[in-house]
Amino acid sequence: MNSTQSFTNALQILGCSARKNGNTDAAAKLFAQGYEAAGGHTQTQFMRDYTIRHCTACEACAVPGSTKCVQEDKDDSAELYSMLLEAPAIFISSPIYFYHLPSIFKTFIDRCQCFWFRKHNRDPFVLSLPPRKAYLCLVAARPVGAQLFQGSLLTLKYFLSPFNIRLAEPLLIYGKDGPTELASDPMTVEQILEYAKAACNDTVPLYSTQK
Numbered sequence: 649m650n651s652t653q654s655f656t657n658a659l660q661i662l663g664c665s666a667r668k669n670g671n672t673d674a675a676a677k678l679f680a681q682g683y684e685a686a687g688g689h690t691q692t693q694f695m696r697d698y699t700i701r702h703c704t705a706c707e708a709c710a711v712p713g714s715t716k717c718v719q720e721d722k723d724d725s726a727e728l729y730s731m732l733l734e735a736p737a738i739f740i741s742s743p744i745y746f747y748h749l750p751s752i753f754k755t756f757i758d759r760c761q762c763f764w765f766r767k768h769n770r771d772p773f774v775l776s777l778p779p780r781k782a783y784l785c786l787v788a789a790r791p792v793g794a795q796l797f798q799g800s801l802l803t804l805k806y807f808l809s810p811f812n813i814r815l816a817e818p819l820l821i822y823g824k825d826g827p828t829e830l831a832s833d834p835m836t837v838e839q840i841l842e843y844a845k846a847a848c849n850d851t852v853p854l855y856s857t858q859k
């Protein structure tokens with residue numbers, strides 16, 4: 649981890665699988681490839697490289713004026729918070745575990761409760777964050793299932809909201825289980841490259857949760 653790293657100059661990619669070199673790592677790499685081919689810059693982080701402690705619901709962060717989680721100096725969360733605060737845009741690539749996001753990602757999401765309280769308490773810094781977009785690719789093994797991604801989409805919407813980041817129309821990929829299945833499917837590869845190109849050109853519409 650490098651706490652002095654700057655996240656302002658490139659779209660930030662966050663790979664959220666516990667499995668290295670699996671399908672969502674491949675999606676992250678393809679997105680970077682497509683985005684950079686369209687003229688953009690990217691940086692990639694993997695959630696599995698960060699140690700994040702659980703939210704203990706101590707509610708210290710609920711006190712108006714509080715700007716920090718009490719766990720922040722004990723783990724790597726500060727770097728990920730900086731990434732969300734500074735990034736011009738983000739791309740999240742995550743597998744589905746038990747119809748939701750993997751625990752290594754969900755643990756970090758819970759820790760962002762401190763930002764939810766800062767917004768609720770009308771912290772001027774949080775209220776001044778510029779509007780940004782989150783591009784998203786969720787990958788699951790099941791070949792069908794209308795509800796497969798619904799919980800994750802709802803969670804991501806509310807997790808990103810204190811950062812003034814809104815979900816763009818996501819890529820929802822069914823039927824990929826073995827680690828190389830996504831990268832060896834030419835149609836999916838093309839779909840991710842096109843999505844990245846559209847992201848770079850800012851032509852991906854915002855996601856409507858009314859669907």
Ligand SMILES: Cc1cc2nc3c(=O)[nH]c(=O)nc-3n(C[C@H](O)[C@H](O)[C@H](O)COP(=O)(O)O)c2cc1C
Nearest residue numbers: 665670671672743744745746747788789790824825
């Ligand atoms: C703990 C665990 C739980 C999973 N739960 C689901 C699930 O509920 N539905 C599903 O379709 N696939 C499920 N999968 C399969 C993964 O979503 C799938 O293998 C995905 O391609 C993994 O992405 P990765 O290679 O980037 O890790 C699960 C896999 C694991 C390891």
